[in-house]
Amino acid sequence: MRVATFNINGIAARRQRLDEWLEAARPDIVCLQEIKTAAFPAEAYEAAGWHVLWAGEKGFNGVAILARHPLEEVARELPGDAGDRQARWLEAKVAGLHVACLYLPNGNPAPGPRFDYKLAFMQRLAGRARALLAAEIPTVLAGDWNVCPTDADVARPEAMAADALCLPQAREAFRAIVAEGWTEAVRARFPHETVYTYWDYQAGAWAKNWGLRIDHLLLSPAAADRMTDAGIDRDVRAAERASDHVPVWVELSSA
DNA sequence: ATGGTCGGGAACCGA
Numbered sequence: 275m276r277v278a279t280f281n282i283n284g285i286a287a288r289r290q291r292l293d294e295w296l297e298a299a300r301p302d303i304v305c306l307q308e309i310k311t312a313a314f315p316a317e318a319y320e321a322a323g324w325h326v327l328w329a330g331e332k333g334f335n336g337v338a339i340l341a342r343h344p345l346e347e348v349a350r351e352l353p354g355d356a357g358d359r360q361a362r363w364l365e366a367k368v369a370g371l372h373v374a375c376l377y378l379p380n381g382n383p384a385p386g387p388r389f390d391y392k393l394a395f396m397q398r399l400a401g402r403a404r405a406l407l408a409a410e411i412p413t414v415l416a417g418d419w420n421v422c423p424t425d426a427d428v429a430r431p432e433a434m435a436a437d438a439l440c441l442p443q444a445r446e447a448f449r450a451i452v453a454e455g456w457t458e459a460v461r462a463r464f465p466h467e468t469v470y471t472y473w474d475y476q477a478g479a480w481a482k483n484w485g486l487r488i489d490h491l492l493l494s495p496a497a498a499d500r501m502t503d504a505g506i507d508r509d510v511r512a513a514e515r516a517s518d519h520v521p522v523w524v525e526l527s528s529a
Numbered sequence: 530a531t532g533g534t535c536g537g538g539a540a541c542c543g544a
Contacts, residue, residue: 283544284536308544310537333537380544420544474544475534518535518544 275369275526276300279416279489281307281377281472281519285314285338288517295510295521302342303368305375305416307519309336325368329361336361337377337417343369352376354398362395370529371497372406376417381438389438392420396447400454406494407455412529413494415456418519420488421448423461426468427487439488457498459491459524460506469506472519480511489522500526 278301282288285306296304309330316326316338325345328338339345348365351358362377376399381392406413422439425431434440452458460469470485479485493501503525510520 287536308536334543382544475536476544477533479533515535 275302275371275528276523277303277305277371277373277414277416277491277526278521278523279305279307279375279418279491280521281418281489281517283308283517283519284310286311287515289315291510291513291516295507296340299507299521299523301521301523303371303373304340304521305364305373306338306340307336307375307377307418309338310334311336314338327364327366329364331359331361334360335377337364337375339364339366339368339373339375341366341368348372352395352398353402355394358395370412371526372409372411372413372494374402374406374413374415374417376415376419378418378420380420381441381444384436384438384441389441389443392438393443393447396444396451400447400451403451403456403492404454410496411494412496412500412526414497414524415490415492417490418488419448419490421445421490422486422488423448423458423490427470429470429482429484429486434486439486452492455495456492457495457501459493459498459501459504460487460522462498462501463504470508471506471522473511475518489519491522491524493524497526500529502527
């Protein structure tokens with residue numbers, strides 16, 4: 275069972291690239307971020323054999339889960355702030371797995387209200403993650419975390435030191451969540467290699483390999499026990515009209 | 530060199 279996360283940066287603009295990747299990579303469950311629409315083409319994906327759960331808003335944010343097996347919706351909002359209307363969270367049960375699809379706030383500029391919102395969101399996420407661990411169900415937290423965990427995960431740490439993706443408070447909040455008992459799949463698979471999941475559109479970042487690792491899959495112990503492989507589909511970034519993120523995936527053996 | 534380039538959606542904001 276292959277579970278992937280892919281920030282597509284707009285479903286309207288990315289439809290062809292996404293469909294090509296789905297055909298080539300054949301994931302079983304896909305968590306999408308930044309669909310950037312209040313009208314996700316769920317019917318088209320259902321016609322292609324996918325089960326679809328999505329939450330969107332016009333122009334910004336938005337998340338979706340595509341699954342080859344039936345999806346049972348668990349949640350469309352991250353608990354802890356009833357006033358938060360941003361479409362950044364989905365949870366579903368799929369084929370015995372509990373999957374959360376998240377689009378964590380970017381947080382720039384920092385300091386400021388956007389960074390405060392990011393940290394508050396991470397505190398809410400920490401609480402939900404703790405509850406999911408306590409349930410002892412195989413669980414995957416998949417998404418664009420907008421956190422670069424260490425300086426080994428950024429090509430130009432000095433240039434990014436004051437960025438909300440790299441600031442100590444964001445890194446510490448991420449570390450604290452992982453430390454509760456999650457396995458960070460890509461870093462477990464590549465303990466020492468330099469691997470990125472995002473390259474900015476600006477300044478020729480892709481050509482210079484000025485990347486960041488900000489898309490993560492966190493596995494609960496029961497899910498981590500089943501991990502046989504993980505990877506980053508880096509070549510996706512080289513296509514015309516590519517997203518600035520690439521798909522990241524984990525392979526889990528059958529239960 | 531405080532820039533650069535995308536997506537969404539129709540002037541700028543967000544990333």
